[in-house]
Amino acid sequence: MLNVVNVDKSYKADGMFTGKPRKILKNVSFECFSGECLGILGESGSGKSTLGRLLLGLEKPDRGSVLFEGKNVIHRTVRKGKLSAVFQDYTSSIHPMFTVEQAILEPLNAQQSLSRSEKRSKVDLLLTQVGLDPAYKSKYAHELSGGEAQRVCIARAISTEPRCIVLDEAVSSLDVSVQIQVLKLLKQLKQLYAMSYIFITHDIMAASYICDRILVVKDGQIEETIRVENLKEAKSAYTQRLLKSLISF
Numbered sequence: 344m345l346n347v348v349n350v351d352k353s354y355k356a357d358g359m360f361t362g363k364p365r366k367i368l369k370n371v372s373f374e375c376f377s378g379e380c381l382g383i384l385g386e387s388g389s390g391k392s393t394l395g396r397l398l399l400g401l402e403k404p405d406r407g408s409v410l411f412e413g414k415n416v417i418h419r420t421v422r423k424g425k426l427s428a429v430f431q432d433y434t435s436s437i438h439p440m441f442t443v444e445q446a447i448l449e450p451l452n453a454q455q456s457l458s459r460s461e462k463r464s465k466v467d468l469l470l471t472q473v474g475l476d477p478a479y480k481s482k483y484a485h486e487l488s489g490g491e492a493q494r495v496c497i498a499r500a501i502s503t504e505p506r507c508i509v510l511d512e513a514v515s516s517l518d519v520s521v522q523i524q525v526l527k528l529l530k531q532l533k534q535l536y537a538m539s540y541i542f543i544t545h546d547i548m549a550a551s552y553i554c555d556r557i558l559v560v561k562d563g564q565i566e567e568t569i570r571v572e573n574l575k576e577a578k579s580a581y582t583q584r585l586l587k588s589l590i591s592f
Protein backbone atom coordinates (compact mmCIF):
# COMPACT_ATOMS: atom_id res chain seq x y z
CA MET A 344 0.00 0.00 0.00
CA LEU A 345 2.68 2.54 1.05
CA ASN A 346 5.99 1.85 -0.66
CA VAL A 347 9.26 3.58 0.09
CA VAL A 348 11.77 2.92 -2.65
CA ASN A 349 15.51 3.71 -2.33
CA VAL A 350 14.98 7.01 -0.57
CA ASP A 351 17.85 9.40 0.20
CA LYS A 352 17.46 12.75 1.96
CA SER A 353 20.10 15.31 2.89
CA TYR A 354 19.99 18.62 4.66
CA LYS A 355 22.54 21.41 4.71
CA ALA A 356 24.31 21.19 8.06
CA ASP A 357 23.07 24.62 9.19
CA GLY A 358 19.62 24.16 7.65
CA MET A 359 20.37 27.11 5.35
CA PHE A 360 21.71 27.34 1.81
CA THR A 361 25.36 27.23 2.83
CA GLY A 362 27.39 24.34 4.22
CA LYS A 363 27.91 20.79 3.10
CA PRO A 364 24.77 18.63 2.91
CA ARG A 365 24.54 15.83 5.46
CA LYS A 366 22.80 12.66 4.45
CA ILE A 367 19.97 12.03 6.91
CA LEU A 368 18.28 9.08 5.14
CA LYS A 369 20.33 6.58 3.15
CA ASN A 370 18.77 4.21 0.64
CA VAL A 371 15.66 3.53 2.70
CA SER A 372 13.19 1.00 1.25
CA PHE A 373 10.21 -0.72 2.86
CA GLU A 374 6.51 -1.34 2.46
CA CYS A 375 3.62 -0.79 4.86
CA PHE A 376 0.84 -3.22 4.06
CA SER A 377 -2.88 -2.54 4.14
CA GLY A 378 -4.26 -2.81 7.71
CA GLU A 379 -0.78 -3.07 9.23
CA CYS A 380 0.67 -1.02 12.05
CA LEU A 381 4.31 -0.51 11.14
CA GLY A 382 6.58 0.95 13.82
CA ILE A 383 9.59 3.11 13.05
CA LEU A 384 11.83 2.91 16.09
CA GLY A 385 15.14 4.67 16.53
CA GLU A 386 17.11 6.95 18.76
CA SER A 387 16.93 10.71 18.66
CA GLY A 388 18.35 12.14 15.43
CA SER A 389 18.21 8.84 13.52
CA GLY A 390 15.92 10.38 10.88
CA LYS A 391 12.47 9.10 11.93
CA SER A 392 10.59 12.41 11.64
CA THR A 393 12.35 13.22 8.38
CA LEU A 394 11.08 9.90 7.04
CA GLY A 395 7.60 10.73 8.39
CA ARG A 396 7.56 14.03 6.47
CA LEU A 397 8.57 12.24 3.27
CA LEU A 398 5.81 9.63 3.81
CA LEU A 399 3.27 12.45 4.10
CA GLY A 400 4.56 14.16 0.95
CA LEU A 401 5.48 17.25 2.99
CA GLU A 402 9.05 17.05 1.68
CA LYS A 403 10.60 15.53 -1.39
CA PRO A 404 13.32 12.87 -1.28
CA ASP A 405 16.61 13.69 -3.08
CA ARG A 406 16.51 10.24 -4.63
CA GLY A 407 13.94 7.47 -4.75
CA SER A 408 10.21 7.76 -4.18
CA VAL A 409 7.33 7.26 -1.77
CA LEU A 410 4.36 5.62 -3.46
CA PHE A 411 0.85 5.35 -2.08
CA GLU A 412 -1.11 2.68 -3.95
CA GLY A 413 1.45 2.99 -6.75
CA LYS A 414 1.33 6.79 -7.06
CA ASN A 415 3.83 9.34 -5.82
CA VAL A 416 2.71 11.05 -2.56
CA ILE A 417 4.34 14.28 -3.63
CA HIS A 418 1.15 14.95 -5.64
CA ARG A 419 -1.54 16.34 -3.33
CA THR A 420 -4.36 14.50 -5.07
CA VAL A 421 -2.69 11.16 -4.27
CA ARG A 422 -2.70 11.75 -0.51
CA LYS A 423 -5.74 14.01 -0.05
CA GLY A 424 -8.21 12.39 2.37
CA LYS A 425 -6.29 9.09 2.25
CA LEU A 426 -3.16 9.85 4.24
CA SER A 427 -3.24 11.81 7.47
CA ALA A 428 -1.04 12.56 10.44
CA VAL A 429 -0.98 12.98 14.20
CA PHE A 430 2.07 14.73 15.64
CA GLN A 431 3.59 14.92 19.10
CA ASP A 432 2.85 18.59 19.64
CA TYR A 433 -0.92 18.41 20.04
CA THR A 434 -1.27 21.97 21.40
CA SER A 435 0.17 23.65 18.31
CA SER A 436 -1.62 21.13 16.04
CA ILE A 437 -4.93 22.83 16.90
CA HIS A 438 -5.30 26.47 15.79
CA PRO A 439 -5.72 28.52 19.03
CA MET A 440 -8.58 30.55 17.52
CA PHE A 441 -10.50 27.45 16.39
CA THR A 442 -13.11 25.63 18.41
CA VAL A 443 -12.80 21.84 18.53
CA GLU A 444 -15.60 21.70 15.95
CA GLN A 445 -13.77 24.05 13.57
CA ALA A 446 -10.54 22.07 14.01
CA ILE A 447 -12.25 18.78 13.14
CA LEU A 448 -14.19 20.39 10.28
CA GLU A 449 -10.96 21.69 8.65
CA PRO A 450 -10.17 18.51 6.66
CA LEU A 451 -13.89 17.69 6.25
CA ASN A 452 -14.57 21.05 4.61
CA ALA A 453 -12.42 20.01 1.67
CA GLN A 454 -14.91 17.19 1.02
CA GLN A 455 -17.64 18.44 -1.31
CA SER A 456 -19.76 15.30 -0.95
CA LEU A 457 -21.03 16.12 2.58
CA SER A 458 -23.68 18.75 3.39
CA ARG A 459 -23.17 21.16 6.31
CA SER A 460 -25.51 19.25 8.60
CA GLU A 461 -23.85 15.93 7.67
CA LYS A 462 -20.47 17.43 8.54
CA ARG A 463 -21.84 18.70 11.89
CA SER A 464 -23.24 15.30 12.85
CA LYS A 465 -19.97 13.69 11.75
CA VAL A 466 -18.12 15.92 14.26
CA ASP A 467 -20.41 14.61 17.04
CA LEU A 468 -19.81 11.02 15.94
CA LEU A 469 -16.03 11.50 15.73
CA LEU A 470 -15.91 13.07 19.20
CA THR A 471 -17.87 10.12 20.60
CA GLN A 472 -15.55 7.68 18.82
CA VAL A 473 -12.48 9.25 20.43
CA GLY A 474 -14.15 9.15 23.86
CA LEU A 475 -15.12 12.82 24.18
CA ASP A 476 -18.59 14.22 24.82
CA PRO A 477 -19.95 16.07 21.76
CA ALA A 478 -20.27 19.15 24.03
CA TYR A 479 -16.46 19.48 23.64
CA LYS A 480 -17.02 20.89 20.17
CA SER A 481 -17.41 24.44 21.50
CA LYS A 482 -14.17 24.35 23.52
CA TYR A 483 -10.86 25.92 22.46
CA ALA A 484 -7.46 24.18 22.54
CA HIS A 485 -6.37 25.96 25.76
CA GLU A 486 -9.44 24.51 27.53
CA LEU A 487 -8.34 20.92 26.84
CA SER A 488 -6.00 18.61 28.75
CA GLY A 489 -3.11 17.04 26.80
CA GLY A 490 -4.97 13.75 26.43
CA GLU A 491 -8.16 15.51 25.30
CA ALA A 492 -6.28 17.66 22.77
CA GLN A 493 -4.58 14.57 21.32
CA ARG A 494 -8.00 12.86 21.05
CA VAL A 495 -9.22 15.89 19.07
CA CYS A 496 -6.16 15.57 16.77
CA ILE A 497 -6.99 11.87 16.32
CA ALA A 498 -10.66 12.73 15.55
CA ARG A 499 -9.43 15.18 12.92
CA ALA A 500 -7.01 12.64 11.46
CA ILE A 501 -9.72 9.98 11.04
CA SER A 502 -12.40 12.43 9.84
CA THR A 503 -11.74 11.76 6.16
CA GLU A 504 -11.59 7.98 6.79
CA PRO A 505 -7.98 7.74 5.57
CA ARG A 506 -6.31 4.52 4.50
CA CYS A 507 -3.20 5.33 6.54
CA ILE A 508 -2.21 7.59 9.45
CA VAL A 509 1.38 8.60 10.21
CA LEU A 510 1.66 8.98 13.99
CA ASP A 511 4.88 10.80 14.88
CA GLU A 512 5.59 10.42 18.63
CA ALA A 513 1.81 10.82 19.01
CA VAL A 514 1.66 9.60 22.62
CA SER A 515 5.15 10.59 23.80
CA SER A 516 4.18 13.88 25.47
CA LEU A 517 1.27 12.39 27.41
CA ASP A 518 1.28 11.09 30.99
CA VAL A 519 1.90 7.34 31.07
CA SER A 520 -1.68 6.52 32.14
CA VAL A 521 -3.09 8.74 29.38
CA GLN A 522 -0.63 7.18 26.89
CA ILE A 523 -2.16 3.77 27.55
CA GLN A 524 -5.71 5.09 27.05
CA VAL A 525 -4.76 6.78 23.77
CA LEU A 526 -2.91 3.67 22.53
CA LYS A 527 -5.99 1.56 23.31
CA LEU A 528 -8.16 4.07 21.46
CA LEU A 529 -5.82 4.00 18.43
CA LYS A 530 -6.02 0.21 18.37
CA GLN A 531 -9.84 0.26 18.40
CA LEU A 532 -10.05 2.94 15.71
CA LYS A 533 -7.64 1.04 13.47
CA GLN A 534 -10.03 -1.91 13.51
CA LEU A 535 -13.12 0.25 13.09
CA TYR A 536 -11.79 2.17 10.09
CA ALA A 537 -9.59 -0.64 8.66
CA MET A 538 -6.60 1.71 8.50
CA SER A 539 -2.84 1.26 8.47
CA TYR A 540 -0.62 3.12 10.89
CA ILE A 541 2.99 4.20 10.64
CA PHE A 542 3.91 4.58 14.28
CA ILE A 543 7.08 6.66 14.73
CA THR A 544 8.55 6.39 18.20
CA HIS A 545 11.58 5.90 20.42
CA ASP A 546 9.39 4.06 22.93
CA ILE A 547 9.74 0.30 22.53
CA MET A 548 6.89 -0.38 25.01
CA ALA A 549 4.40 1.70 23.03
CA ALA A 550 5.67 0.19 19.76
CA SER A 551 5.36 -3.37 21.00
CA TYR A 552 1.81 -2.67 22.26
CA ILE A 553 0.43 -1.30 19.02
CA CYS A 554 2.68 -2.43 16.14
CA ASP A 555 2.66 -5.60 14.06
CA ARG A 556 6.15 -5.03 12.69
CA ILE A 557 8.96 -2.67 13.63
CA LEU A 558 11.66 -1.06 11.49
CA VAL A 559 14.69 -0.13 13.55
CA VAL A 560 16.38 2.97 12.11
CA LYS A 561 19.96 3.90 12.88
CA ASP A 562 21.85 6.81 11.31
CA GLY A 563 19.27 7.11 8.56
CA GLN A 564 19.34 3.45 7.57
CA ILE A 565 17.07 0.52 8.34
CA GLU A 566 19.10 -1.64 10.64
CA GLU A 567 16.51 -4.33 11.14
CA THR A 568 12.88 -5.22 10.42
CA ILE A 569 11.26 -7.43 12.98
CA ARG A 570 7.80 -8.72 13.87
CA VAL A 571 6.74 -7.67 17.36
CA GLU A 572 6.34 -11.26 18.57
CA ASN A 573 10.03 -11.83 17.72
CA LEU A 574 11.35 -8.67 19.38
CA LYS A 575 13.33 -10.67 21.95
CA GLU A 576 15.44 -12.02 19.09
CA ALA A 577 16.29 -8.54 17.80
CA LYS A 578 19.87 -8.28 16.57
CA SER A 579 20.39 -4.53 16.56
CA ALA A 580 22.34 -3.22 19.56
CA TYR A 581 19.87 -0.35 19.96
CA THR A 582 16.85 -2.67 20.26
CA GLN A 583 18.72 -4.97 22.63
CA ARG A 584 19.64 -1.98 24.78
CA LEU A 585 16.02 -0.84 24.89
CA LEU A 586 14.82 -4.32 25.79
CA LYS A 587 17.43 -4.63 28.55
CA SER A 588 16.38 -1.29 30.04
CA LEU A 589 12.80 -2.59 30.20
CA ILE A 590 13.84 -5.78 31.97
CA SER A 591 16.01 -3.95 34.53
CA PHE A 592 13.12 -1.52 35.07
Ligand SMILES: Nc1ncnc2c1ncn2[C@@H]1O[C@H](COP(=O)(O)OP(=O)(O)OP(=O)(O)O)[C@@H](O)[C@H]1O
Nearest residue numbers: 354355357358367386387388389390391392393394
Ligand atom coordinates in the same frame (compact mmCIF):
# COMPACT_ATOMS: atom_id res chain seq x y z
N1 LIG B 1 14.89 20.88 8.00
C1 LIG B 1 16.07 20.46 8.45
N2 LIG B 1 17.21 21.11 8.14
C2 LIG B 1 18.42 20.69 8.58
N3 LIG B 1 18.60 19.58 9.34
C3 LIG B 1 17.50 18.87 9.67
C4 LIG B 1 16.17 19.27 9.25
N4 LIG B 1 15.29 18.37 9.73
C5 LIG B 1 16.01 17.46 10.43
N5 LIG B 1 17.33 17.75 10.39
C6 LIG B 1 18.41 16.98 11.00
O1 LIG B 1 18.24 15.64 10.60
C7 LIG B 1 18.58 14.74 11.64
C8 LIG B 1 17.44 13.77 11.86
O2 LIG B 1 16.33 14.50 12.40
P1 LIG B 1 14.92 13.82 12.69
O3 LIG B 1 14.06 14.86 13.33
O4 LIG B 1 14.42 13.19 11.45
O5 LIG B 1 15.32 12.68 13.73
P2 LIG B 1 14.41 11.85 14.72
O6 LIG B 1 14.91 10.45 14.67
O7 LIG B 1 12.97 12.09 14.43
O8 LIG B 1 14.78 12.50 16.12
P3 LIG B 1 13.86 12.76 17.43
O9 LIG B 1 13.49 11.39 17.95
O10 LIG B 1 14.78 13.50 18.35
O11 LIG B 1 12.68 13.57 17.00
C9 LIG B 1 18.90 15.60 12.86
O12 LIG B 1 20.31 15.69 12.98
C10 LIG B 1 18.31 16.94 12.52
O13 LIG B 1 19.04 17.98 13.10
